[in-house]
Amino acid sequence: MLEYLITILIVSAFLMLAVRRDFIAIAAILLSFFMILALFFQSQIIVVRYGGWTPPFGIVWEVDKLNAFIGLIIAGMASLVTIYSIKCIKERRHRFYTLLCLMTTGLLGVCLTGDIFNMYVFFEILSISSYGLVAFFLDKNAIEGAFKYLVMGSLGSSLLLLGIAILYGLTGTLNFADLALKVSHSREFMIALGLIIGGFCLKAAIVPFHMWKPDAIEGTPIPMGALFSTATAALGVYGILRLLFVFGMLQLNLMLIILGTITMLAGALLALVQINVKRMLAYSGISQVGYVVMAIGFGTSAGFAAGLYHILNNALIKGLLFMAIGCVIYITGKENLDEMGIRNRTLLVCTGIGVLSMAGVPPLNGFVSKWLIFMASWEISPLLTVLAITASAITLAYGLKIFSSLFFAQKRAEGKIPTTMLVPVIILTILCVIIGVFPQLGLAVVEPAVNALLNQNQYITAALGGG
């Protein structure tokens, strides 16, 4: 099944250009979600060796609970974005869906491959389709955002490639598992690792690699903002996690704590003073990734659980907020908070839940993962807990700014929101509430991923044919 996943997405992307029927892309992305869902419930690690070649000679695809978890988030968000875009994107939809299929291909490819060069290839597919999607509207903001992202992304990709080349030069292999066995922690290896981590920091938009993100999200169609802030961010964190664990480099946790804390605070403070709602949500997304990176940096099982749980919750919350705000933009045609007043009860409830959940107010899902982060950080340093709580308070402040600007404005627009745009918003709202009230459901998804992360030997053994 795994081998067909990417094929379906790539074929659909090119079919979309030829046939121009939306349902092809929608069906392909939904199918990919159900395939990943099926993979997630497999009890064993799934390994596919292309052409029957064993590592290090052939390309291997490998799915354990960790990348199945991230893949589930990616495919889930891509599916909701696909449904949301049916009415949200009004023109040149076949091109949009072609690029969306390619972007999903890149996201899932990076996530599921067990070969580091193959990872780079999918990283490029993801990046190039992303540039196209950012420039989609072809107006000034879109072109400027896309150009900045293109230049920064290309530099990041080049450094990633350089790091991979150094690794290949040192070990003569590109397979993750084989690399884990052959690599020695020499100075050259450290340089390669630093370059590759830098490339993933750019995708995850960790400070100071984050500057492309607000500009890109400001220019891109709003559904893509949702995907950038959820799937792309999750993938960046996944890349860092996979590398650190496969190469046994957990000593880098101090770097992650420092970068995560700075990202968390800087993102929140910058979100507070934004007027453009897309930029505000972009900075908010950066801040939430900071929480995840900081939690992972603790290096404890509680920290990993908290970080991975927050990846899931951030995807739900940020997806909800981007899509709810997209509905407002659909009606008002404005992106500045002082012009976005709207009268709509469904959106009021959904946005309210999204804002409160983002700030970590119980009984919503954001509270669960933030509480886990606070508890995990307390064991490392109470100062980190204080900083995390401060960032949460700032999150509530800018969340309320969004809420009051939209629903308590003097002038409020009215209009009908298409059902295909409202359904994903309602689904995400329900998930935020359900996971908040029954956090065991979220833990049931996160715990296997944490266990997979902590048992990298199984991943290595399975890839090399031992499991």
Next chain:
Amino acid sequence: MFEYWSFFILTFAGFVGLGLIIYLLGSRKARAEERKYETYTCGEPFPRVNVGPDNLYQAIKKNLGIEDIQKIHTGKLSDYLLWMLAGFVVVLLMVMML
């Protein structure tokens, strides 16, 4: 695993209790608020002021040094690249120090 319900119930009860106290205090102070308007505006009718998102949190923006962080985000690609490069150097140095 994380004893969720104990902290969940406690925090939830805390929030509900805090909300109740704020509500009760707020409803009791309704008349006092009217007097405050008169004193504050020297007897003049209190004008309706609508604070836009641009002005919201201005004091925080000035006092917390957010303006300085904003200054770094110049919008110029060359500055972005410089910061990105600085980030790479920091990451490389931290990795090399191990």
